[in-house]
Amino acid sequence: MSAVNGTNGAGGTPKISLRGVRKAFGPKVVLDGIDLDVARGESVVIIGGSGTGKSVLLKCILGILQPDQGTIRIDGEDTTHVTGREREAVMRKFGMLFQGAALFDSLPVWENVAFGLIQGQGVGRREAKERAIATLGAVGLTPEVADLFPSELSGGMQKRVGLARAICTRPEVIFFDEPTTGLDPIMSDVINDLIVKCVQDLGATALSITHDMASARKISNRIAMLHKGKLVWVGPTSEIDNSGNAFVDQFIHGRAEGPIQMQIRAF
Amino acid sequence: MNFLGTIGRTTLLFMEATGRLAMFTFMALSHCLRPPFYLRLIGRQMVDIGYYSLPVVGLTAVFTGMVLALQSYSGFARFNAESAIATVVVLSITRELGPVLAGLMVAGRIGAAMAAELGTMRVTEQVDALTTLSTNPYKYLVVPRLIAGTTMLPILVLVADIIGVFGGYLVSVYRLDFNPATYVRNTWQYLEFMDVVSGLVKAAVFGFVIALMGCYHGYHSKGGAQGVGAATTNAVVSASILILVLNYLLTGIFFS
Ligand SMILES: Nc1ncnc2c1ncn2[C@@H]1O[C@H](COP(=O)(O)OP(=O)(O)OP(=O)(O)O)[C@@H](O)[C@H]1O
Ligand SMILES: [Mg+2]
Numbered sequence: 001m002s003a004v005n006g007t008n009g010a011g012g013t014p015k016i017s018l019r020g021v022r023k024a025f026g027p028k029v030v031l032d033g034i035d036l037d038v039a040r041g042e043s044v045v046i047i048g049g050s051g052t053g054k055s056v057l058l059k060c061i062l063g064i065l066q067p068d069q070g071t072i073r074i075d076g077e078d079t080t081h082v083t084g085r086e087r088e089a090v091m092r093k094f095g096m097l098f099q100g101a102a103l104f105d106s107l108p109v110w111e112n113v114a115f116g117l118i119q120g121q122g123v124g125r126r127e128a129k130e131r132a133i134a135t136l137g138a139v140g141l142t143p144e145v146a147d148l149f150p151s152e153l154s155g156g157m158q159k160r161v162g163l164a165r166a167i168c169t170r171p172e173v174i175f176f177d178e179p180t181t182g183l184d185p186i187m188s189d190v191i192n193d194l195i196v197k198c199v200q201d202l203g204a205t206a207l208s209i210t211h212d213m214a215s216a217r218k219i220s221n222r223i224a225m226l227h228k229g230k231l232v233w234v235g236p237t238s239e240i241d242n243s244g245n246a247f248v249d250q251f252i253h254g255r256a257e258g259p260i261q262m263q264i265r266a267f
Numbered sequence: 268m269n270f271l272g273t274i275g276r277t278t279l280l281f282m283e284a285t286g287r288l289a290m291f292t293f294m295a296l297s298h299c300l301r302p303p304f305y306l307r308l309i310g311r312q313m314v315d316i317g318y319y320s321l322p323v324v325g326l327t328a329v330f331t332g333m334v335l336a337l338q339s340y341s342g343f344a345r346f347n348a349e350s351a352i353a354t355v356v357v358l359s360i361t362r363e364l365g366p367v368l369a370g371l372m373v374a375g376r377i378g379a380a381m382a383a384e385l386g387t388m389r390v391t392e393q394v395d396a397l398t399t400l401s402t403n404p405y406k407y408l409v410v411p412r413l414i415a416g417t418t419m420l421p422i423l424v425l426v427a428d429i430i431g432v433f434g435g436y437l438v439s440v441y442r443l444d445f446n447p448a449t450y451v452r453n454t455w456q457y458l459e460f461m462d463v464v465s466g467l468v469k470a471a472v473f474g475f476v477i478a479l480m481g482c483y484h485g486y487h488s489k490g491g492a493q494g495v496g497a498a499t500t501n502a503v504v505s506a507s508i509l510i511l512v513l514n515y516l517l518t519g520i521f522f523s
Contacts, residue, residue, distance in 0.1 A: 059395070062395075062398075062399055063398070064395045064398060064399070087398075088401045088402075088403065089401075091398060091399055091400070091401040092401045094399055095399070096396070096399040098392050098395070098396060100391060100392060102391055102392035102393050102395065102396040103393070103396075104388075104393055104396070104397075105387075105391075105393070106384075115400050115402070116400045116401065119400060119401070119402045119407075120400055120401040120402065165396075165400075
């Protein structure tokens with residue numbers, strides 16, 4: 001399993017390290033023993049069918065959900081059951097783009113983006129607004145958008161505001177849950193470039209989820225495939241086309257026939 | 268057998284809910300005492316609860332005062348005790364009806380709004396987003412509402428007391444032809460400091476309960492629109508019932 005533990009060049013303790021992470025909702029086992037290491041400055045993409053537990057995996061790492069078993073280490077420190085102040089300290093390293101954007105609808109766009117600066121880092125409101133507008137520019141949104149409310153934006157624009165909010169504090173680790181879903185192909189590519197830039201220029205570690213294979217190829221160093229609660233394949237992005245893994249082949253070529261059986265009946 | 272099982276399950280569920288509420292209350296209170304304090308949010312909640320509830324509470328109070336005067340007149344006139352009307356109005360309003368009716372009206376207005384807002388934030392993952400931005404949801408969402416509820420309701424009730432007594436005055440003077448000066452004198456004559464204070468203490472407790480129920484049910488809501496709807500209903504119903512029960516208990520403590 002060298003691929004799982006591969007630190008991809010950059011030695012030392014991995015930024016994120018999962019061991020035997022298990023999570024079930026009632027009788028339904030969603031994650032069934034996940035092992036994964038993500039090295040500092042690395043960008044890993046998780047792929048997998050809808051409903052396989054990709055978002056749940058991110059939420060476990062973020063501490064929003066508590067895994068039933070297993071350990072999660074950030075910078076070598078066990079954060080699985082950390083709460084309160086210590087949790088907030090861990091969270092300061094993180095930026096998260098939620099699948100549904102999860103913008104605060106009582107705050108204007110710029111305050112959403114500047115939230116981490118104002119509340120987390122104590123930056124003054126004026127300066128925070130300037131930085132928020134600059135970040136909005138990076139995701140292709142004009143300064144006029146800054147004073148609108150999230151409900152006045154289109155879905156793709158909300159997604160980009162969520163992205164801006166995730167990266168505005170320049171976190172060490174960024175989680176993207178489907179960053180390009182709902183965007184047009186050109187804007188998707190802009191966002192891909194932005195993610196690559198965050199990783200390369202800021203030295204951030206990125207863990208993303210995507211169904212968009214073009215995006216996955218572009219933004220990742222490594223790809224992990226989740227199926228039935230387990231990572232069935234982890235390997236460098238360059239090897240994705242000759243992984244020799246039937247699950248991966250079926251997924252990246254988008255075929256209905258293969259080892260992954262969709263639970264559907266004829267109608 | 269099945270019957271016993273139902274009792275057992277219900278008891279367990281009840282215990283679980285009580286425990287969860289106790290934990291929630293404890294967490295919220297402990298965060299009330301620790302910085303950071305979000306003064307801007309506390310201020311906004313105070314305006315929402317205090318200022319924007321004034322019309323509702325004022326209307327309730329004025330009509331309650333008016334109807335009290337009418338009712339006690341038709342009763343007291345039977346044994347020539349009309350002079351007691353002013354006292355009846357002021358004591359009923361300050362001790363009971365002011366806090367209870369204001370509490371119930373605010374529970375409907377504010378408790379429901381809090382549950383709906385927090386519930387929507389919960390189901391759209393905004394609460395999770397708060398934690399990822401290193402902000403404690405208890406501190407950011409719950410504490411400002413609890414503080415605003417506890418401090419604003421006494422002020423609202425004080426205003427309601429004044430308006431309610433004025434409602435009684437209006438009916439007595441303009442409809443029942445009382446002498447205004449006599450009515451005002453009678454109002455003050457038997458009013459004790461404790462009457463008003465007990466009402467305000469009740470109001471503070473009710474304000475806390477309203478905000479607590481609104482936040483608790485909103486914070487723990489599940490599912491989508493339906494879950495938020497259920498949370499809203501539960502917040503209003505539980506706050507209203509708690510207000511009535513606590514009103515009895517507090518009255519017992521104050522005037523035993
Ligand atoms: N809070 C929850 N309570 C109960 N079940 C949940 C909860 N969250 C997720 N699940 C279940 O866990 C499974 C995985 O959900 P998850 O959101 O992680 O899927 P996903 O891989 O992100 O899918 P998609 O690509 O469609 O976003 C789903 O079957 C879902 O029903
Ligand atoms: Mg998902």
